[in-house]
Amino acid sequence: MKRIFEVDPWHVVSHELVPADKRLQESMTSIGNGYMGMRGMFEEHYSGDTLKGIYIGGVWYPDKTRVGWWKNGYPDYFGKVVNAVNFIKVNLTIDGDQVDLAKDNISDFTLDLDMQTGILRRAFTVTKGAKQVRFVIDRFVSGAQKELFDVHYQVHNLGADPVQIGFISQIDADVFNEDANYDEQFWQVLSKSHALSGGSMVAETKPNAFGTPRFTLGMQMMHQTDFEAVAAPETDKAVTNIFRGTLAPDERTTFEKRVVVVTSRDYDDEPALRGALASLSETISQQAYADLRQAHVDVWHQRWQLADVVIDGDAAAQQGIRFNLFQLFSTYYGEDKRLNLGPKGFTGEKYGGATYWDTEAFGVPFYLSLADPQVTENLLEYRYNQLAGAFHNAKQQGLAGALFPMVTFNGIECHNEWEITFEEIHRNGSIAYAIFNYTRYTSDETYLKTKGIDVLTAISRFWADRVHFSQRKQQYMIHGVTGPNEYENNVNNNWYTNLMARWTLKYTLASLQKVSAAKREDLAISDEECAHWQDIVDRMYFPHDDKLGIFIQNDTFLDKDLKPVSSIPANQRPINQHWSWDHILRSPYIKQADVLQGIYYFMDRFTPEQKRANFDFYEPLTVHESSLSPAVHAVLAADLHKEDKAVEMYERTARLDLDNYNNDTVDGLHITSMTGSWLAIVQGFAGMRVHDDTLAFAPFVPKAWQHYQFHVNFRGRLLKVDVDQQGTTVTLVSGDPLAIELNQQRVDLATSVTSQN
């Protein structure tokens, strides 16, 4: 754990520039608007260690994976987010000397992400001998106008003499990905244009050998300043504008850089892209800074009105939940159904921009409650629209039906570890589960009957082909899988995977009863196929131990050397940074909830005794080195009235990045797992469920808290839930009256009801 920012309800703020923590600071001060985003790297020259990253949603490159040990069925390429052309760059000079924030004498430093407004402010004073200049710099990517990046400088001469200040503003295509194999670059400059006070560039990703699309980026920079524009040198990869002016003692000025960024994803061809770039730039250039800024702030204001969570009595928790909501909304707010929720969002290269099963497992319940149902439907349709890729993936393995990818940009699997790609097929279960979850929450079966059923049928066909029948046991089995616990792999009969496979088949069979005959015909469903699926449902094998009263994670798990996590010396945690992969694989330690993930999905189908026995067995073996893990444990612990354990688990998820719990936030934020802290509060502490078509709550308040409040959308209503040590108040903020269940009691909600906890 490492806390480098101050605790504050609405700000992520630090007053120190610590070079050793620079990457961590950058991760934590990332901003984004769903369309694009960037790490909290400086616009200005910084010669110290830094991880520069600007990312555009859906812009990626297929890197080669064919290596010596390539085997049939391995993906052809590894998809990676491309670090975009650096269009934010602004170097500063003071009397001609370049400011280097890593080396210059810097004082009164502030780095402040305002989560309420989505504006990142930096402020610092540079002292060079007798010269002293203060800079206050605000940056945002507009929530109102997705193509707009804006950075605004206030400059103040604090010295006794006049100083000349220079702004060297660039669009620079000389960028690298840190994870490039051989330091290759991905951008080719197509054209540049250059005026004294502005400039533009059109650049394209380099060709690839796999026939996946190339992407074109058009960028126009504009500057608002009283300083004089001076001629700048031409270089191959950059467009540069230089502005200089002199400030008298105590004089102030401002400098603003606006960049409009368009991509070929939104335009039919290059002329259209160039036309849009010009007209958007024209429109934006005519607006006042204050208006552009206000429009952006207003968007964030609306989001917070719908989704804010208030915690009284625990300032760190308050900051944690808001940080998570802020970063999630910065990554995805449902505007573009071709995009999805990447595990690192716009905050780092790792997993960057690609889609994982995290979306269905952790993103869907979050957006279901906090945004219009259309946002969630967009997430579901993302998979529907990628069915062709999923058929391809299954076929690559020689299997029927659809295997949705572990990692993808376009539906085709683009990761390249066989133990993940081939074996973590449980993801297919979560993609089916999301359809069920959406339908249960909204009570709207339209999507299920029109598109969802195609996805369910395709996944069921995969499962039916992927199981095999064991003559010896006379049961169906699934060999060679990796469960959610990636600290084991290539195991047989992972209980969770078997559960999800059987459940999908069962749910698909039931759903097929609801669809039209025409749809069934379209899907070419035969009675024989249904009968075979039913046979698998009836005779699926599940490893379990009657003596312990538990489900077994996989066939041979109980043969391991079963010592609890508490027996691992503290200096060997996290184990993935201290132990060899071999050691980890053979250990009993669980990276993230596996059996418990299955119980979490189907909470009301297991008895309290089953839940308790499994929780008590698996929780002590779990190291939670996946950021997705603690939330599931928090919800289950709350369900089992283990309130202290629920709070402990919540705390790990709530400030995972703010406190750098897993010591890997330098690489970027754990965006998808940020939903976990919200789930822990709402499904955990407040016990929210949909029981038999009814929304239910059974809240408690963590001992250290006085009160918490959150909002949820449910079937056209906006509910506000307030929980304090005395009881719970549920307020119907808008929408028709609704019957809910509060602490096991049915209550009719006209406006607001209160119940004692």
Add this chain to the structure above:
Amino acid sequence: MKRIFEVDPWHVVSHELVPADKRLQESMTSIGNGYMGMRGMFEEHYSGDTLKGIYIGGVWYPDKTRVGWWKNGYPDYFGKVVNAVNFIKVNLTIDGDQVDLAKDNISDFTLDLDMQTGILRRAFTVTKGAKQVRFVIDRFVSGAQKELFDVHYQVHNLGADPVQIGFISQIDADVFNEDANYDEQFWQVLSKSHALSGGSMVAETKPNAFGTPRFTLGMQMMHQTDFEAVAAPETDKAVTNIFRGTLAPDERTTFEKRVVVVTSRDYDDEPALRGALASLSETISQQAYADLRQAHVDVWHQRWQLADVVIDGDAAAQQGIRFNLFQLFSTYYGEDKRLNLGPKGFTGEKYGGATYWDTEAFGVPFYLSLADPQVTENLLEYRYNQLAGAFHNAKQQGLAGALFPMVTFNGIECHNEWEITFEEIHRNGSIAYAIFNYTRYTSDETYLKTKGIDVLTAISRFWADRVHFSQRKQQYMIHGVTGPNEYENNVNNNWYTNLMARWTLKYTLASLQKVSAAKREDLAISDEECAHWQDIVDRMYFPHDDKLGIFIQNDTFLDKDLKPVSSIPANQRPINQHWSWDHILRSPYIKQADVLQGIYYFMDRFTPEQKRANFDFYEPLTVHESSLSPAVHAVLAADLHKEDKAVEMYERTARLDLDNYNNDTVDGLHITSMTGSWLAIVQGFAGMRVHDDTLAFAPFVPKAWQHYQFHVNFRGRLLKVDVDQQGTTVTLVSGDPLAIELNQQRVDLATSVTSQN
């Protein structure tokens, strides 16, 4: 199966140049002398598909392995053999036109590897309009002078007019590895020198990031010809000599290129290398071609006298066994104890030059019988000398003792699939077994007591740390391994691995009784440690099925869908070229003997019933897609008097490459598995064993054969064994009288004894 060469007892010969089979032809006509070798690529320009490969023993490059998914304990680099500077190159011109064997009109083509002499001959007639020239070209790498490569041209003008012939001879560093990641090149030219009739180059492998040694190659080319040397252009990466002359109709001439190749492996520094290159070249330049050639032929003559196997009645089998012996001796004849037996020898890049467990499992018994004991001791010492690397490898996994590498040049693991590197730890067992095998065969315990015990102790310490104790079963287990059957991986309790671990501990405990107290002290062996090892020996878990009467390959093997190999459609074989890796891993099909490998090692410790039950269970599930597999089955089948099955298995190993059984000989030959055909004849058909310190035979003759004959060395004696349909004759060719066991009868061998089969 694809047979592109003619069947001939001493020649691998074809009269067709088939472009589609070029790579296959090249693999099959590889030559080598232990020090260096090359594929049967042409010296001349060939614009068609070809895999050029010249390899120098022990010259390699550590390529990067750090990729996105790198995890603790993964090797830092992947070692690869470097394709050497192309020093054999000779382009031909006819009246100034370059000859291109892929495009020109070629007739009367012959490609002929003479295995008796180790000379590769090519002959062809080039017709260009009315011009017609015949070339007969002999190539060898000298068995008598390891540094010498020689190619000799006979040229004959068959046309009606005079023609000008040109020889453009080069040493060319512009070479690639096909398996390079980004087409990078590995050689940097340090210097070139150039005279009209000869030239030299010194080149070095490029720097690497891992601190492994760089290698320098010094090459001097000399030419014997009546043609005129003419000035050649200078280029950066090549040294060139050009010779031209005119042949009248029916006139003949010769042209010879000699290249002396020295490496930094043999010299302290670069001046020493340069000095050696000069003086060796001087010496060699003074010798006549006929003498150089005869010295080389004599070496092969001596080898065949000791090791030839004669088969009467089956010309294909005769050719097969000689081809295998020829290629094995070309790869390794024990001259340099820093070298070992690479799975592809000097015939391809794949596995190229690196050492695998094949050496101990399949190479050691072969060299024990066919070469001086010192050759085998060199192979054992190779591992002893690499103990430091093996300790390093274990430590990387967080384990005690020594883990010998799966793949190495220097003792450090240099492969990069975790499922092989971490998991195929059974290799450690074979390395221990080789010490036992050598000691049993030679009856000489000196090596065991002085060096072998160090290796055994280090391996035992690894096993003792790698097992874990299962509380549930109250037995020791080994989880997370890959057995010899690489078509499953990350399995628990691979019977073979558990067997080898327990056996090593037991053999080490017994051997420690034989060594001096000083040695035990050196090794820091305590009574507690021995007691712990004994406990593991006593309580090791072995999966077995009493009903089937078999040992189980691993914990859950019997849950698979157990259908025999015969149920796989023919067009899906070999499965590794038709099925996804996922499909293969989940199938019951065995790449190579696994349980049977263990039974083979300890043949006399299992009952005939055990052997039969396991053979009958596993053999039908085995696809033999490792070239190491059939030999073990042949020996076991012979032991079980399944003579037809033994012959069937022998046939797969005997002509694996000649008939391209596994459809992968284009990559190079399966050198280490070539021992298999010899093992199948000698341990299989002839039933050779060392029983209770006595050499034993129990021969039969395959139905299709009339007679076979082989030689073995045993404890200072050379024995000749002749087997025909009537009986067996064992002749003591040299050495003291010896008592052997022939068909279960003890016989005293003064000169020769005969027994009916």
